[in-house]
Amino acid sequence: MGSTPLDVLISDLAKALWETALMSGISLGLALLLGLPLGFLLFLSRRGMLLENRVLNLLGGFATNLVRSLPFVILLILVLPLAKLLTGHTTGPVAASVPLVIACVAFYARLVEVSLSEVDRGVVEAARALGATHWLVVREVLFPEALPGLIRGFTVTAISLIGYSAMAGVVGGGGIGFLAINYGYYRYETGVLIVTVAILIALVQAIQVASDRLAHRHDRRRR
Amino acid sequence: MLELKNIHVRFPAGDHTVDAVRGVSLSVARGEIYGIVGTSGAGKSTLLRTINLLERPTSGQVWIDEREITGLDAESLRAVRLRTGMVFQHFNLAHSRTVEDNIALPLRAAGASEERIRERVTQLLELVELSDKRHAFPGQLSGGQKQRVGIARALANEPPLLLCDEPTSAVDLETTESILDLLAGINARLGVTIVIISHEMAVIKRICHRVAVMQAGEVVEENAAYDLFATPQHALTRELIEKSLNLTLPPRLLEQTKGTLVRLVYRGESAEEPIIAATARQHQIHLNILHGRIEYIAGRPIGILIVSLEGDSRHIADALHHLEIKVAQLEILRHG
Numbered sequence: 001m002g003s004t005p006l007d008v009l010i011s012d013l014a015k016a017l018w019e020t021a022l023m024s025g026i027s028l029g030l031a032l033l034l035g036l037p038l039g040f041l042l043f044l045s046r047r048g049m050l051l052e053n054r055v056l057n058l059l060g061g062f063a064t065n066l067v068r069s070l071p072f073v074i075l076l077i078l079v080l081p082l083a084k085l086l087t088g089h090t091t092g093p094v095a096a097s098v099p100l101v102i103a104c105v106a107f108y109a110r111l112v113e114v115s116l117s118e119v120d121r122g123v124v125e126a127a128r129a130l131g132a133t134h135w136l137v138v139r140e141v142l143f144p145e146a147l148p149g150l151i152r153g154f155t156v157t158a159i160s161l162i163g164y165s166a167m168a169g170v171v172g173g174g175g176i177g178f179l180a181i182n183y184g185y186y187r188y189e190t191g192v193l194i195v196t197v198a199i200l201i202a203l204v205q206a207i208q209v210a211s212d213r214l215a216h217r218h219d220r221r222r223r
Numbered sequence: 224m225l226e227l228k229n230i231h232v233r234f235p236a237g238d239h240t241v242d243a244v245r246g247v248s249l250s251v252a253r254g255e256i257y258g259i260v261g262t263s264g265a266g267k268s269t270l271l272r273t274i275n276l277l278e279r280p281t282s283g284q285v286w287i288d289e290r291e292i293t294g295l296d297a298e299s300l301r302a303v304r305l306r307t308g309m310v311f312q313h314f315n316l317a318h319s320r321t322v323e324d325n326i327a328l329p330l331r332a333a334g335a336s337e338e339r340i341r342e343r344v345t346q347l348l349e350l351v352e353l354s355d356k357r358h359a360f361p362g363q364l365s366g367g368q369k370q371r372v373g374i375a376r377a378l379a380n381e382p383p384l385l386l387c388d389e390p391t392s393a394v395d396l397e398t399t400e401s402i403l404d405l406l407a408g409i410n411a412r413l414g415v416t417i418v419i420i421s422h423e424m425a426v427i428k429r430i431c432h433r434v435a436v437m438q439a440g441e442v443v444e445e446n447a448a449y450d451l452f453a454t455p456q457h458a459l460t461r462e463l464i465e466k467s468l469n470l471t472l473p474p475r476l477l478e479q480t481k482g483t484l485v486r487l488v489y490r491g492e493s494a495e496e497p498i499i500a501a502t503a504r505q506h507q508i509h510l511n512i513l514h515g516r517i518e519y520i521a522g523r524p525i526g527i528l529i530v531s532l533e534g535d536s537r538h539i540a541d542a543l544h545h546l547e548i549k550v551a552q553l554e555i556l557r558h559g
Contacts, residue, residue, distance in 0.1 A: 126315035129277055130329040130376065131305035140328055144319035220318045220360045 009195060012179055016196075019093040019174035023165045024158070026097040031104035031157055036150070038064070038105065039112020040138065046117075050124075050134045060109075067106035072164050075099050076171060083171075096173025100164055108157045115149030116142055148219040155211035159204050176200060224416050225251040225274065225384060230283035232269050232440075243269040244280070245440040251433070253383075256410050256417045258431035258448065260424060260463065266440040267420045271388055274418065275307045276300060287384065305333050308377030308415075312389035314369040316361040322348075322372050323357050329379040347375040351405065367398035374405060378415070385409070387419040391426055403429045424467030428452065428520055436460045452520045453490055453551045470527060472514055480513065482533035483559035485543065488552040491524045498549050499530065506542035508534030525551075532559065 038060065044050050045057040067075065076099045083098035084090050119142055127137045143150075166177020176196055184193025232244040243266045251257040259267050272278035274285060276292065285292050292303050316325050323344050330340045348354045351371035361369055370390060377385055387406065391399040407430040409415050421427060427434050427448060434451050436444040436459060444457040455461045465471065470486070477484075489498065503510035514529040532539050539559065547553045 120315070122311060122313055122315035123317050125277060126309065126311055126373075126376075127317075127328060127332075129275055129304060129307075129309040130332060131301050131380070132328060132332040133301070136328070136332055140320065140324070140331065141317050145317055147319060218319065220362050 009192060012183075013176075013195075016174060016176045016179040017199075019178075020162070020165060020176045022093045023097050023100055023168060023173060023175055024161055026094070027100040027104045027161055027165075028154075028158055030101045031108040031161075032154070034101075035105040035108030035157075036112055038109035040116065040142070042109060042113040043116040043142075044134075044138075050128075050137060064106040064109050067102055068110065072099070072103060073167055075103060076167060080171065091172035093168070093173050093175065096165070096168035096171050100161060100168060103164060104157055104161055107160060108153060111153030111156060112146075112150060115146040115153055118149060119145040144218075148215040151211055151215040151218065155207055155215075158207055158211075162200065162204060176203075224253040224255070224288065225418065226284075226286040227270075227273070228284040228286065230270065230273055230280045230285070232266070232273060232278060233281040242440055244273070246283075247437075247440075247442050249435055249442060249445065251416060251418060253416055254410070254414050255432050256407070256419065256430050258427040258434040259418065259420050259437055260427050260434060261422065261437035261459075263422055265437040267422075267437050268388055270437070271386055271418060271420050274386055275304050275309060301332075305329065305380050306382045306384070308380075308382040308385040310370070310373050310377045310385065310387040310390045312392050314361070314366075314373045314393070316369060316372055316376075318361050321358050321360055322353065322364075325361065325372055326376045326379055329376060333380050343379060344375075347379060350378070350409075351375045365398075366394040367401060370394060370398075370402055371405065374402075374409075378409065378413075381413075383414075383416060385415050385417045387417060389420055389422070391421070391423070399426070400429070406430060424463050428467065428518065430521075432521060436463070449490075449520045449523050449525070452518065453488055453525050468516065468518060468527060470514065470516075470529065472529060476513065477557075480511075480531050481559065482509070482511075482531040483539055483543075484513075484529065484531050484556040485546070486552075486554045486556055487526075487528045487530065487546060487550045489526045489528075489550040498546065499528070502542050502545055502549075506534075506538045506545065508532050508538050508542050510542075529556070 042057065042060045042064070045053040045060065047054070070078070079099045079102060080090050083095040086098055087095045089095040123141050123145060124137060127141045132140070162177065165173065165175045166181060168175060169178030169181060176199060180193055180196035180200070183189040184196060227247055227249050230244050230247045231242070234241045234243055247270055259270065261267050269278055273280045276285070280293065287303060287307070292300065295303065326344050326347055327340045330343055335343065344357070348357055351374055353368060353371055353375070356364060356368065361372065364372065390406070391402050394402065403426060406417060406419070410417050419426065419431065431448045434446060434448050435442045436457060438459050444451070444455070444460050451460065452464055455464050499510055499512065509532070511531045511533070512528055513531060516527055518525045518527065532542060543553065
């Protein structure tokens with residue numbers, strides 16, 4: 001081929017970063033928009049909770065477990081028809097976002113549920129005892145009390161997503177992870193591999209540090 | 224004000240069921256501080272929680288202000304809860320919210336305007352003497368301060384009824400007294416009816432007007448606080464009171480003392496009469512005071528004495544007879 005690692009990086013890195021940003025943006029945005037309410041629904045439909053509903057809880061729980069039990073590569077291929085239906089494409093970062101969104105929503109919903117279940121039941125009970133509506137309990141108690149956990153869960157989701165998005169290369173999703181696999185692994189371009197992996201490490205570190213700071217700022221328990 | 228009629232609460236517990244409350248009926252008058260005391264596991268908390276239906280009774284009725292509430296729909300029940308304050312053992316404050324926001328919660332639930340909320344929170348903070356902690360977070364407060372916030376929150380919507388679930392069990396002794404005095408003051412100044420649960424007789428002694436004693440899900444004795452202390456009937460009540468008054472004699476003293484040992488309880492009105500001296504003189508016996516104290520129950524004194532009587536057995540019998548008429552309660556601990 002004759003191209004040096006530098007040539008590859010100059011020509012493809014910007015594109016790969018853009019693709020990663022696009023896939024992450026879509027997936028995380030929808031994880032927040034859909035996963036957060038789904039997580040609340042999973043928690044609130046539990047026995048003894050505000051919206052106790054066994055059928056809803058079982059169905060929701062089953063759906064999220066189903067998604068999470070599939071290896072991501074399998075999910076990627078299974079939802080190709082759905083991606084085609086929704087985006088009109090079967091390849092490219094937008095089409096690859098469909099399985100990523102599904103995985104992220106299910107993943108984040110479970111983490112939201114876990115964070116909510118760690119909120120002191122007594123506080124929820126006190127709010128109910130004093131006449132708070134369900135909405136007020138969610139807004140004034142559950143959400144603020146669980147916020148540090150919700151932030152941390154979102155970070156875990158974001159970091160997992162970067163890993164998943166590398167696999168999106170299978171359907172031509174592109175992205176920085178794909179660059180690492182394609183050039184660094186399949187073409188033995190060690191230089192590209194090192195640079196892309198370094199970028200991935202830096203990215204994950206940056207997300208983690210930012211998230212820890214944000215979560216800490218909203219955590220009043222240890223002050 | 225409040226009436227519980229034949230309340231039963233049955234929990235499923237694995238393959239069997241537990242009867243936490245078995246057929247409790249009681250009524251609380253307006254303006255009263257009503258205590259429910261008993262050992263842990265007696266069903267006190269469960270019973271208290273049926274009053275605002277945090278726990279639904281398996282059977283029985285709850286009447287608040289001449290209205291039966293177990294049959295109410297969700298929105299009407301919420302309206303009842305807005306008018307019923309509740310204070311918890313572990314405060315149950317939202318840690319992520321400031322003191323102001325915690326107190327504002329019931330006001331928001333009642334749909335108060337932000338202006339009204341600010342104004343009311345100011346009043347409540349003054350009431351519980353925490354005006355300088357308005358913007359603090361619960362994590363920055365001591366246990367006693369947290370409970371004061373809990374009390375302010377419970378009183379936000381000016382409820383005529385306040386339920387207290389072991390409000391002093393998680394704070395130290397000194398704080399306990401200040402919390403109890405705060406509750407007594409709220410009762411006296413604002414006329415709030417209070418139902419308070421405790422396993423400590425000291426709490427009951429300090430502020431309650433009437434008391435129910437619970438054991439194994441049942442009320443075994445109920446009386447005005449003063450009469451309950453002066454003339455306890457049930458064995459559990461006696462045990463609780465004895466523990467609280469710390470009236471057990473050291474075993475060594477018990478061995479060394481001769482004669483008949485008697486415990487006398489006398490009420491405020493007879494405390495001024497020189498009963499002991501008069502009895503000893505009239506019946507020609509030796510009367511020795513081994514232990515004694517005066518307790519104030521709801522502000523009225525009760526005297527408790529342990530005395531030994533020595534002398535001619537016929538004289539002692541006469542003396543005991545004489546004493547029995549004069550005192551509220553006479554119990555022979557040991558015959559001479």
